[in-house]
Amino acid sequence: MSMLADQGFAPPEDTRELRELLERLEGADKPCLVGPEGERTPLPEPVFEALRQVVRALAQGRAILVSPHEPLLTTQEAANVLGISRPTLVRLLESGEMPYEMRGSHRRVRFSDVMEYAARSAKRREEALTNVARMSEDADLYERTDGVVVTR
Numbered sequence: 001m002s003m004l005a006d007q008g009f010a011p012p013e014d015t016r017e018l019r020e021l022l023e024r025l026e027g028a029d030k031p032c033l034v035g036p037e038g039e040r041t042p043l044p045e046p047v048f049e050a051l052r053q054v055v056r057a058l059a060q061g062r063a064i065l066v067s068p069h070e071p072l073l074t075t076q077e078a079a080n081v082l083g084i085s086r087p088t089l090v091r092l093l094e095s096g097e098m099p100y101e102m103r104g105s106h107r108r109v110r111f112s113d114v115m116e117y118a119a120r121s122a123k124r125r126e127e128a129l130t131n132v133a134r135m136s137e138d139a140d141l142y143e144r145t146d147g148v149v150v151t152r
Contacts, residue, residue, distance in 0.1 A: 007066045011058045018059035025052045069111050072101075078109040082118055092117070 012018070025031075031043040031051075043051070057064045069077065079089040093100045093107060098117045100107045 008063060009054070009058065009066070010063045011061045015059050015061055018055055022052075022055050022059045025055055071111055072103075072108040073111055073114065075107050075109065078111075078114045081111075081114050 025048075028048075031048040032040045033043060034040055054064055054066075069081070073081070075089050075093070076086050079086045082089065089098075089109075090107070092098050093109070098109065099113050100109045102108070
């Protein structure tokens with residue numbers, strides 16, 4: 001299973017045009033490409049969303065890395081996408097946190113399942129942080145300082 005090479009893009013010095021484009025993209029409901037003769041080609045939703053995310057990142061002055069993946073990933077590729085070790089990914093697979101399939105003696109993970117797991121994991125982290133903050137507030141562990149921060 002071969003992977004295409006990653007392609008990186010740096011933001012331009014002046015992001016004004018990108019910010020204007022992002023405003024138009026955010027308001028678009030039926031995106032399409034318009035050719036030189038005015039012919040319109042509808043953009044599939046995944047392509048439009050990818051374009052919107054690229055423009056948003058560049059408009060914020062962030063560099064992006066486009067990293068195409070095969071639909072089925074090796075355990076190492078899936079671990080790299082999630083930013084975890086391969087043994088940690090294997091534990092997630094074996095615990096049922098993420099589905100996988102066997103190809104001979106090798107596990108393969110669907111890219112879509114990796115992305116769904118990443119979204120679920122991010123949501124769980126956000127909920128946990130919100131709960132910790134709420135518990136701290138309920139226990140009066142936060143001191144109101146009216147904007148003045150006292151340090152030692």
